[in-house]
Amino acid sequence: MSLQISDLIAQMTLEEKAALCTGETAWTTSGVERLGLESAFVSDGPHGLRRVAVVPSLMAEAIPATCFPVAAALSASWNVDLAHELGQAIAQEAIDIHVDIVLGPGMNIKRSPLCGRNFEYFSEDPLLAGKMASALVDGIQSKGVGACVKHFAVNNQETRRFTVDAIVDDRALHEIYLAGFEIAIRESNPWTVMCAYNSVNGTFAAENHYLLTEVLRDQWGFEGFVMSDWGAVHDRVAGIKAGLELEMPGPSPDRTQAVVDAVNAGELDMATLNQAVERLLKVILRAQETPKGGGTIDVAGHHALAQRIASECLVLLKNEDNVLPLDGNERVAVIGKAAKNPVFQGGGSSHINATRTDSALDFLRQRSEVQYAVGDASVDLDQAAIDEAVTIANGADVALLFIALPESVESEGYDRDNLYLTPQQVALIHAVAAANPRVVVILNNGSAIDMHSWINDVDAIIEAWLPGQAGAGAIVDVLFGDVNPSGKLGETFPIKLSDTPCHLSFPGEQDIVRYGEGIFVGYRGYDALEREVLFPFGYGLSYTQFEYSNLHVSAIDFDLGQALQVTLDVTNVGEVAGKEVVQLYVADVESRLPRPVKELKAFAKVALEPGETKQVTLTLDDRAFMYYDPNYSQWVAEAGEFDLLVGSSAADTRLTTRVNLTEGTPLPSNIALNSTLNEWLADPEGAELAKPLLDKFFGEEESDSLGVDMLTFFQDLPLPQVLRFTGEDDSDKNPDEIVKDLVDKVHARSMHKIQA
Ligand code: GLC
Secondary structure (H helix, E strand, O other), X not given: OHHHHHXXXXXXXXXXXXXXXXOOOOOEOOOEXXXXXXXXXXXXXXXOOEOEOOOXXXXXXXXXXXXXXXXXXXHHHOOHHHHHHHHHHHHHHHHHOOOOEEEOOEXXXXXXXXXXXXXXOOOOOHHHHHHHHHHHHHHHHOOOOEOEEEEEOOOOOOOOOOOOEEEOOHHHHHHHHOHHHHHHHHHHOOOEEEEOXXXXXXXXXXXXXXXXXXXXXXXXXXXXXXXXXXXXXXXXHXXXXXXXXXXXXXXXXXXXXXXXXXXXXOOOOHHHXXXXXXXXXXXXXHHHOOOOOOOXXXXXXXXXXXXXXXXXXXXXXXXXXXXXXXXXXXXXEEEOHHHHOOOOOOEOOOXXXXXXXXXXXXXXXXXXXXXXXXXOOOOOOOHHHHXXXXXXXXXXXXXXXXXXXXXXXXXXXXXXXXXXXXXXXXXXXXXXXXXXXXXXXXXXXXXXXXXXXXXXXXXXXXXXXXXXXXXXXXXXXXXXXXXXXXXXXXXXXXOOHHHOOOHHHOOOEOOEEEOOOOOOOOHHHHHHHOOOOOEOOOOOEOOOOEEEEEEEEOOOEEOOOOOEEEEEEEEEOOOOOEEEEEEEEEEEOOOOOOOOOOEEEEEEXXXXXXXXXXXXXXXXXXXXXXXXXXXXXXXXXXXXXXXXXXXXXXXXXXXXXXXXEOOOOOOOOOOOOOOEHHHHHHOHHHHHHHHHHHHHHHOOOOOOOOOOOHHHHOOOOEHHHXXXXXOOOOOOOOHHHHHHHXXXXXXXXXXXXXXX
C-alpha cells in the first residue's frame, strides 16, 4: 500500500490534494475518480451506527442498527472484554451497512455531572475511560473498520462548546484530560481522532499544534489522521499546519481553495500538504480493504448481545432488607412511562434508529401479577397521575418505579443546570413510597442525579443508565435475580451539586472556563476536599458478598522499569454466583507537588461461584507511580513510599500494603538564578553547594529581632535577594554573579550524575 500511496500522491493535482482535506459530503471523504480512489464513509457512533440512508444529507433518517448500552453504562461494567465484544458487533454492522470509520468512542472526562453528553462518556477517571475506550477501539478495528476517539481534547461541557476556551494547567491537562486518550492511542492505535470544537488554552483544538502534533504524534506516536468535529474548523490552513488532516463536514469549496491559494502563495509547504494527504490515504485505503455493504444486520443476535452487555452495566445502589431479587410471587405495581416506553439512549448525534426495543412492562407481565400506571407522563405536577400510581401501589406487594430523565433534560448540545429529577418524578416517588412498604427505583440517566430528597423513602435503587435497546430485559433479569448485578459506578454521585469540585467554575463565564480544580476531579476532588458523597466512584452492590485476602506484591523495594505484580484472593462468601470488580488505587505517601489522596491504577473483574476463591493479578507499571511535572514537561516518579489500596470501591479499601521506589526519575537540576532558598535546599546538588554560603549568613542562631527562624522567613526569597538582604560578603562579585556561578556548578554536577 505504501507504494500505492506515494504513487497516488505523485499523480494527484494540488486541487485534488486540497479537496481530500475536506469532506466530499457530510459523511464521506473526497474520492479521486480518475485515480480510482473511492470515498470513505464515516458514521456516528459511538454505541451503535447512525448511518444516514441518504447522502449527502446531514440529518437524514438513519438506517436501522443495534443501539447498544451507552458509554456511561458500558464503563459501569468495568469489563473490557465486553467492550471489545461490543466494538466487534458495531464493526460487523458497519461492514453490513457500509461504514468505513465509526465515529466513536467518545471519551471525554466527566468533569461535572451536569455535562449533557456525559451519557456518551465513560468516567471521571482517565484510567477507566482509557481502558474501556481502548477495548472498544480494538474490537472495532479487529474487523478492519476504523474507530475515532473523540473529542480531542478538554471538551467537558456542552455549554458554548463551539466557542468556549478551556483554560487548564499542564498537570490537569496531562494527568486527567489527555491521559485516557493517551491510553487508547498508545494501546490501540485508533485509525482516527476527532478534534473538539473548543479552544484549549487559547487555541482552537482544530488548530492546536501542541495537541495535534506535539502531544498526539511526537509524544504518543499516533499514526492515523485527525478529523474535525462537524463545523469545528475556523482556519483550514492553520489546521493542516497544526495536524488536522480532514475538515468535516464537506463540501467546503472555499476551504479547499484557501489551501490551494496558501500553497501557491508559499504560505503552506507542499510537503506539509503531502503529509496530510498521506495520512488520509493510509487510513482510507486500509479501511477500504475491508469489503462493505450488501449484508444484513444480525438483529436478533446483536439484540441478545446488547442485553447481555447491559446486564453487566446495571449498578445496584441500594437494596435494603434485600428487597431484591423478586421471586415472581409478588403482586407488582409497575409505575413510570419508561417501563412502557423505554428510555435507552441519549439525544443528539449518537441517536440511533434502533432495530427493535423491549419494554420492561411486557417482560414483567410475563413473570408476575402486574398493575401499571404511567405516573410521570408530564414533567410538571400531575396529581391525577400520582393518585393513579398510589392506588395501584396500595394494592401491591412491591412497587417498581421506572424513573428516566427526559431527553429534554440531558442531551448533546446543552448541559443540565441541576441534578434533580423532574418535579413530577420527585412527587411521584414520595407518594408511592408513602403507599407501599417495598419500593424499588430503576433509573435511566446518563450521569449522576440528586437523590437526597427521596433516597431514604425507597428500599432499592438500580442505576440502569441508558442501557440500549435491550436494556429492559437486562433490568428485569436483575430484578428477578436471573442476573446478579455486577456494575460499579464510573463516576461519583455527589450528595448535592455544590459539592462537585468544579462547581464554582462550571460551565464558566461566556467563552472562558477555568479548570480551577486542576487534577482534583471526581473522587480525586472529593478525597482532597474530605467531602462526603452519596455513592463513591467504583461503588456497586451485589446479591452476594465478596471477601479479599492474601495480598502479595512481587517486590516491596522496587526500581523504575520493574513492573509490580499485585496478587490477592477474592472469595464469594454468599449464596449466589456473582462478579466482583477489584480496584487497585495507588497513594503517594510524600511528594514534591500536591497529589490526589489515591488514584485508580489497575482493576480486574472476576466471576465467582458461591464459595469459590480465585487469585486476581494486577500489574503496576512505572506510570502508576508518576505525575506530570510542568517544570520538566514530562511524567516523573519520585523515590519514596507508596501505599497500594485494594478494594471494592474508592471508599471501600479491603487490603493495603506499602512499597518503596528506590530511585526516582533521573532529572536534571532546574535550579536557576531566581530559584528560591527553599528550592536550593530541596535540590540535592543545590543544597550542598549553597550550604557554605547559607551557613555563613544564617549560622546557628535560630531567630533574631524578628522573632522568627530566619531560614523559614526567607524560604521563598530568590537566593540573590537573600544574599543582598543578609549583607556584605567578601566576594568581589555581586550576588547575581555569585548565584550564577553556583547555578552552573549545580547543573554540571547534576548532568554528570545523570550520565554516570
Ligand atoms: C457532532 C458531535 C460529534 C459527531 C459529529 C458528527 O456535533 O460533536 O460527536 O461525531 O458531530 O455527527
